[in-house]
Amino acid sequence: MYEVITLRDKIRLxxxxxxxxxxxxxxxxxxQNYIGRIVEEKMIIVGLVxxxxxxxxxxxxxxxxxxxxxxxxxxxxxxxxxxxxxxxxSNISEIGAIINIxxxxxxxxxxxxxxxxxxxxxxxxxxxxxxxxxxxxxxVLANVIAISTKGMMKVGLTMRSPGLGKLGVKKKEKAGTxxxxxx
Numbered sequence: 001m002y003e004v005i006t007l008r009d010k011i012r013l014x015x016x017x018x019x020x021x022x023x024x025x026x027x028x029x030x031x032q033n034y035i036g037r038i039v040e041e042k043m044i045i046v047g048l049v050x051x052x053x054x055x056x057x058x059x060x061x062x063x064x065x066x067x068x069x070x071x072x073x074x075x076x077x078x079x080x081x082x083x084x085x086x087x088x089x090s091n092i093s094e095i096g097a098i099i100n101i102x103x104x105x106x107x108x109x110x111x112x113x114x115x116x117x118x119x120x121x122x123x124x125x126x127x128x129x130x131x132x133x134x135x136x137x138x139x140v141l142a143n144v145i146a147i148s149t150k151g152m153m154k155v156g157l158t159m160r161s162p163g164l165g166k167l168g169v170k171k172k173e174k175a176g177t178x179x180x181x182x183x
Contacts, residue, residue, distance in 0.1 A: 003078045004049055005039065006069045013057070015064040020069070026054060030072055036107045043078040046103040077103045079144050080153050084164070087157075089138045094120045097134055099142060099157055106155035108142060115160045132169055139167040 017025045027048060039136050055069035079085070079101075089105065091098040096109040110118050113134060116127035122136040134140070141164050146156030159165040 001078050001083060002046075002148050003043065003076050003079055004073050005043070005045075005076050006052070006071065007034070007039075008069070010058070010067040012072045013066045013068065018066065022057075022066075023051070023054065025144060026041050026068060026070060027051065030070070030074075034074060036147050038153055039076060040146075043076040044103060045074045045155050047075040049073040049075050079147055079153075081144055081147065083144045084141060085144060085157070086141055086167075087138065088132060089136050089140060092120070092123050092125055092134065092136055097140075099140060101142075101155065101157075104153055104155060106142070106144070106157040108140075108157040108159055112145070112156075112158040114162055114165055132166060134166055139164060141167060 004145045011026050011029050012020060012027070022172075030051075031048050035047060037045050039045060048073075051069040051070060051072045057066040057068050057077060059066055070163050083102045085106075085124055087099040087101040089097050094110070095170075096107055097105050097113055099108055110120070110125065113125050114127050114130070114132060116132070117126050118127055124133045126133045140158040140159060142159045143161060144155055145158045145162060148154040
């Protein structure tokens with residue numbers, strides 16, 4: 001899920017950029033210092049939406065820079081447990097599938113790729129019973145099952161539940177649940 005959050009900070013303008021348009025330099029500094037940062041250990045900032053207010057500049061003794069008290073809005077990616085997310089497989093390995101879910105990649109462990117025994121074969125994951133294969137570039141629907149924000153954001157995914165997995169693949173019913181024709 002994406003969320004727009006409002007932040008407030010003192011943005012530093014270097015002396016060499018004083019001759020430039022200060023609003024543009026402030027935007028550049030905000031993008032450079034905030035995009036990719038994890039906020040409140042639950043969301044990662046992905047973009048600048050806009051600047052709401054730029055206060056008066058403040059010069060601190062023994063520092064030639066100018067500090068502007070600035071209020072701005074940022075777009076943040078906030079993955080939530082059990083949320084369904086569309087993504088694209090960006091890499092396949094013996095461990096599982098790396099899935100790009102927007103600003104970050106998530107991992108679907110090989111045990112969570114599909115509701116079948118899975119084998120790694122020629123850069124794809126193949127179900128033994130269903131023969132469904134998952135390759136780089138495939139579009140998938142997955143659920144978020146784990147989130148870690150220690151140092152960097154890591155997201156664990158599953159595609160085992162009904163309705164999840166590779167998009168465009170019709171799931172076969174399990175043996176024994178099919179209706180037999182009546183006589």
